[in-house]
Amino acid sequence: xxxxxxxxxxxxxxxxxxxxxxxxxxxxxGASLYGLRERHDEGGDAWQRFIRDLRxxxxxxxxxxxxxxxxxxxxxxxxxxxxxxxxxEFITLQHTRRxxxxxxxxxxxxxxxxxxxxxxxxxxxxxxxxxxxxxxFAVPVVSALAGDPHRFLERNAxxxxxxxxxxxxxxxxxxxxxxxxxxYEGRGAFLLFFLVVVTAIAQVVQELASRxxxxxxxxxxxxxxxxxxxxxxxxxxxxxxxxxxxxxxPFKAGQALVVAFIAAACGTLGEFVMKALKRDAxxxxxxxxxxxxxxxxLLDRIAPLCFAAPVFFHSVRWYFQV
Amino acid sequence: MTRADLMGLxxxxxxxLITGAQGHWKGCPPTAEQRIYFANHQSHLDWVLIWAALPKxxxxxxxxxxxxxxxxxxxxxxxxxxxxxxAVYVAxxxxxxxxxxxxxxxxxxxGDSLVIFPEGTRSxxxxxxxxxxxxxxxxxxxxxxxxxxxxxxxxxxxxxxxEVVPVPILCTVTxxxxxxxEPDEDKRLFLDRARSAVIGLRPRVN
Numbered sequence: 001x002x003x004x005x006x007x008x009x010x011x012x013x014x015x016x017x018x019x020x021x022x023x024x025x026x027x028x029x030g031a032s033l034y035g036l037r038e039r040h041d042e043g044g045d046a047w048q049r050f051i052r053d054l055r056x057x058x059x060x061x062x063x064x065x066x067x068x069x070x071x072x073x074x075x076x077x078x079x080x081x082x083x084x085x086x087x088x089e090f091i092t093l094q095h096t097r098r099x100x101x102x103x104x105x106x107x108x109x110x111x112x113x114x115x116x117x118x119x120x121x122x123x124x125x126x127x128x129x130x131x132x133x134x135x136x137f138a139v140p141v142v143s144a145l146a147g148d149p150h151r152f153l154e155r156n157a158x159x160x161x162x163x164x165x166x167x168x169x170x171x172x173x174x175x176x177x178x179x180x181x182x183x184y185e186g187r188g189a190f191l192l193f194f195l196v197v198v199t200a201i202a203q204v205v206q207e208l209a210s211r212x213x214x215x216x217x218x219x220x221x222x223x224x225x226x227x228x229x230x231x232x233x234x235x236x237x238x239x240x241x242x243x244x245x246x247x248x249x250p251f252k253a254g255q256a257l258v259v260a261f262i263a264a265a266c267g268t269l270g271e272f273v274m275k276a277l278k279r280d281a282x283x284x285x286x287x288x289x290x291x292x293x294x295x296x297x298l299l300d301r302i303a304p305l306c307f308a309a310p311v312f313f314h315s316v317r318w319y320f321q322v
Numbered sequence: 323m324t325r326a327d328l329m330g331l332x333x334x335x336x337x338x339l340i341t342g343a344q345g346h347w348k349g350c351p352p353t354a355e356q357r358i359y360f361a362n363h364q365s366h367l368d369w370v371l372i373w374a375a376l377p378k379x380x381x382x383x384x385x386x387x388x389x390x391x392x393x394x395x396x397x398x399x400x401x402x403x404x405x406x407x408x409a410v411y412v413a414x415x416x417x418x419x420x421x422x423x424x425x426x427x428x429x430x431x432x433g434d435s436l437v438i439f440p441e442g443t444r445s446x447x448x449x450x451x452x453x454x455x456x457x458x459x460x461x462x463x464x465x466x467x468x469x470x471x472x473x474x475x476x477x478x479x480x481x482x483x484x485e486v487v488p489v490p491i492l493c494t495v496t497x498x499x500x501x502x503x504e505p506d507e508d509k510r511l512f513l514d515r516a517r518s519a520v521i522g523l524r525p526r527v528n
Contacts, residue, residue: 088492092476101489104489105489
């Protein structure tokens, strides 16, 4: 441990990635061997979901690595781009009308860049209220000016919701990088890493737990695998992982356990909510509507982060007064 | 790399960023055979979308049709249609002594592929309008050229008529199985068949 502490923050983060990619490589190797050994006819669905989650973990890790490599400015732009692509996917599946055009332009080309600009400038007070207060007000005004009363509330609600999840939620990820704790300069990447790992672990464990426990699903219409117990097991395991990683965070072990539990629980619940939305839109995965042919469902991958990041960010900020 | 190549790259990047420009080859593979692609027409972006959905090496051999009076009116419009897209210019005003299809026939003789929108104009109300007869005449003169139907989906949401700024929404181009003009097939029957081939590619809405 002493040797580790003597490393510079950059070296510590570098080491972290080395360990992380190594572990992922091992799991992937193991999974592909397991896949060769057996034919998975009856458990095929759960197995495929596990593979998908594993892939999501890879994507998350690479994403995080790139964000760290490119520094605060780079990572803000990076997450801004992800937010853009996620919102694009979200809006595609909502039945917007012609008269929503101006509102959508506002969302994509004004709200989104501004929100990420505010993050980049570390104006955390403005950043917190910009979308809930100002944009919440501006969107229906622009919509009303288009002069189409047809399903007005519904159309606005969809766009507002998309903005909150894809822009507001995701913008908290780079904000974590820029949060300044005492004696923790330059280590914001660890905090984001902590969040990403904890939510990803919760997701994978919940999936596996639902496979082994075979509990009655809580809401069969929405998800056949989501049960209270599997959700709790996922969050619980992730919380202990979080506690074990306390030394990379500004938290003490107990604090890390609690914040990890909060983040993990929110992430998996967020995924559950997204599932409900997907059912409503009549698709299995986000992405292109005729997307069986290999469109990337980006929103699928980052939905847990979109939900977990704001709760994590604000509870940490509130508790530690930073 | 020329300026036209750079412009092509830029336009392709923008089209992908805004619409995804996914090509789904359902009825035929994207090969370098000589083809006439015919599609529904809902927006100014239709051509760019098909062009971006094509594999890179097919793009230079696949040409759009451009109205001569409009697309040569300024140097920039002329440059972009001529250098970047290699467009075939047609005159919109019909003169008695000239066949309006002549430039298209010329391009097909050279071995190029074409993209045409047989409705003749943009429609934004559900089903495509009745096809104009140009497709029939081309099929008659070039029986060996494949006629590939295509459906462009969602693009009217990206840029509805009258708007100038596109909104990012995922679009797809679905390419279907080639159709053929049967011997002695009636013109109207053939055009209706072509139209229903295009409509048949529309992705089912849940």
